[in-house]
Structure formats: C-alpha cells, structure tokens
Amino acid sequence: MSEKRPLSQELTKGLIKENPVFVTLLGMCPTLAVTTLAKNGIGMGLATTFVLVCSNIVISLLKRVIPDAVRLPSFIVIIAGFVTLIEFLMKGYLPELYSSLGIFLSLITVNCIILGRAEVFASKNSVIASALDGLGMGLGFTLALFLMGSIREIVGSGCFWGVKLGALANSPMLIFIMPAGGFFTLGIIIAVINKLANKKPPEEICCEGCPSASLCSKTAEQKAACPKKGEGE
C-alpha cells in the first residue's frame, strides 16, 4: 500500500493533512498537560518524535519476528525501552525540562500516537517508510504542541519563550495556563481548523488509527460509519 506513494509523502502527511492532534485527535493528554509554555511543548514534541522514530524503525525491522498474538505487548515493551532511554538523556542533559515535563515523560509509553503508528503503519511497511512516517507524525505532534504552547504562554502569561511581551505581560489572562485553559484552547483551535478546512466536522472521535480499535466496544457498523479522514479533500 505504501509502495504506491512517494516516500516524501510519508514524511509530509503527518504535518498537516493527518496531523495526529488536530485531525485524528490522538495523544490528547500530553497536548493538554504540558503546553503551558511553548518551550515545554517543543521539548515534549521532540522527545515523542525520538521515541516514535526509534520504535517505528525497530518494530518495522521486527515485523516478521513478532507473532501476531503478542504484538501489542511487544510493541509496548519496545516503546517503554526507548522512553526509559530518553528519560535518562533528558535527566542528564536537560534537567530543567525533565522536571517540568515530570510524569508525562514516562507517560509517552502509553501515548496513543506511538502505539497507533506501530500498529497501523510500522508493522506493515518498510523500514525507511516507517522511519519517515514516524518523523513526520512526530514533527506534526511537535508543531501542534508548539502552537498550543505559544497561544497559552502568550495569552496566559504575556511572555513568549520566557521573554516578556510589553503591555501583554501587565495583566495576562491567567486562566489560559490553568487546566481549563488547555481544554478551551484546543477546542478553539480545532473549531478554527474545521472552519478553514470548510469540511463537516467529525461527529465523534474516530476509530481510525486507534490501537485499541479491534478490542473496542463499537460495532463494525459504527466503525465503518467513521469518515475516512485526509482522503476526501
């Protein structure tokens, strides 16, 4: 299936067309939790990209070795291994970022984007395509996090990248860096994207790309009813 598409497309599709956060609505927890500062958004995004690329490469190499019945646990262990690696690296070289990301660094393990790409893409495609797919999706995630973080930091604390922005810093809307502001910002961004794309918004969160889709309580009918995203444009 991927052979028909040029490799460059594997890289670029994750940035906008199939952006994991804004279009397929995966990986919401870190998107909402760590984006109080633009810097944290970038840090989290790049850490996830690292894990995503490495796990995609390894899983794609091992796709013939891993038996089908135990593939999900195997994927999770591979991912958790790389998460431990990035935890060590970040603790050693960027201790400040390490403490501000806190528990969400460990929770990259259960980020649905990574498991989703492993299940949907890496376990079926060549190593190079999987690496590019991981890189594209990771950068798309980073972009989304950076956008969220910038908006929340500018509006919520009147700063950008730690630099005060003149009059904005006098009376910032604190609510934006609180949990409620996270939900609000993401809701508005998705609404704006729906408006710009001028398409019918999805009725609900879709099964496409969800690693648990095969286990889930939705009937096959409901799953089929989900619109195929990124293809109808």
Place this chain on the structure above:
Amino acid sequence: MKELMLIMIAAVLINNVVLSQFMGICAFLGTSKQLKSSVGMGLAVVFVMFFASLVTYPVYKLLERLGAEYLKTVAFILVIALFVQLAEMAIKRFLPPLYKALGVYLPLITTNCAVLGAAITNVDKKYTLAQSLTNSLGTGLGFTLALILFAGVRARIETSDIPETFKGVPATLVAAAIVSLSFMGFGGIV
C-alpha cells in the same frame, strides 16, 4: 487515618485526574457520551487502578533492592498489561455478571495513561502501601466522577443549537473547560 482521608479528598476533587492532571483524556472523551458507558468505564478503571497499585508496589520494592528503579516504566506497563489480561479471564470465568458490565472496557484500560500515571505517582511521592491504595482508589473515583458529570453535560450539548464549526469535538472540549473550571473551586480545601 486523617492523612489517608486527605489523600483521598485531594485525589478525588482537588487534583482530579482528568480535569486537572489531564490523564486518561482519550477514555474521557470517548466514553462520556452516554451515562451507561461512563459508569462501566469508570468502575473498570477503579478496579484496575486499585489492584494495579497493589501489584506494582512489591514490584517497585524488588526493583529498588536490585538497584534498577529506572526500569519502573517498563516493569509497570508489563505488570499492568498482565494484570488486565488475567483479570479479564478470571472475571469472565467466575463472575459473569461483572464481566457483562465491565468486559468491553477492560482491554482498553492498558493504554489508559491514568492507570500507569497513578502507579508512577505513588512511587514518585514515596507513598506507603496504604497511602498508595488510597491514592489509587481516589484517583479512580475521581475519574468516574468526572466521567459521570460530563456525560450529563454532553447530553445537554447534543440537544442544543451550537454553531456549525463547533459541532462535535470543539464543543465537547469547550464544555470540558467549563467543567474543569468548576473543579478549580475545590482548590483551597486541604
């Protein structure tokens, strides 16, 4: 006892797992559409979270003795996946009514970050066994509370007239922001 009560209240209301810690958002948005599925998912999470912290406590003690605390993420996720799998089989065999109520939600919980999150929080805060269990129970109950409350809110959104662009996910997220805002009111009680 007083200390355990404080941990419980903090976990359910003040640091609500969904609305202020942002864990388990996928499950929160996915299953809060109907009251029935919210209750099922909530109970399944309470169950798994409680027993997962019971199991991960000795695992961490063992890792500590071996000087391998850094393996906690790998070890915890494996133990949780294993426990969920075993629990599913055991419940199916011995408690069919419970399986009927929770069955479909159990496999989804392995990838629910709230469960792994609670286990890691217990370790990071160096809780004792009793404190860990209380914290996990509180976190699970907080998750259920948020889910049930939000199912009610969503039922109202379904029938209201909202702008075309906001239909679906954006309206849900903005509503979640308002519910989250109301939970901020619990901020000062402990």
